[in-house]
Amino acid sequence: QVQLVQSGAEVKKPGASVKVSCKASGYTFTSYGISWVRQAPGQGLEWMGWISAYNGNTNYAQKLQGRVTMTTDTSTSTAYMELRSLRSDDTAVYYCARDPVVVVPAAMAYFDYWGQGTLVTVSS
């Protein structure tokens, strides 16, 4: 069965960086992309970007350009999301989700399997 298992909760100080991992199993990792979505406490969902597990192509949300980097390690079927220059409003649960968009960004918002979420708290 398809599973996405994320790394544990993190507490960071403002200005620091965080790197969240998402280990995939139960499907061919390189046949899909991974999107990242975050949710601030009591708030709605916000798409952060997409990475192709096939060729490493990325498409980042305009709002996060320059602060976010998404990567994959195909040898371990793991995707990573690094967010830099953290601010208090980056406090959120971060989700990875399987995305059928494989090679280049496409006009879809189809996320069929999700990780359990990783709480990142930014506080001084």
Add this chain to the structure above:
Amino acid sequence: QSVLTQPPSASGTPGQRVTISCSGSSSNIGSNYVYWYQQLPGTAPKLLIYRNNQRPSGVPDRFSGSKSGTSASLAISGLRSEDEADYYCAAWDDSLSGPDVVFGGGTKLTVL
């Protein structure tokens, strides 16, 4: 401020039919498919509807989606207590500021 607009809350009694609206623009709903997600308390979102009106395997046919112009709707018939959750619409947005996936602000459904 979300790009897609949803009512913050909706409610119904068991067995009723409720609808949740999602309003967008020509750069998102007007030119791309709409997707709906259900988020039960304390859990990750779950894909409920894709390509405007298609249900993934395992989603009951009590859930249905529709789209007209720059708006979309999610209908839930035969409301059940386990349907109490937050519901989000989503779509691709082709705006000049950069293509993004955009979500609605979410609708909290209460089963009375």
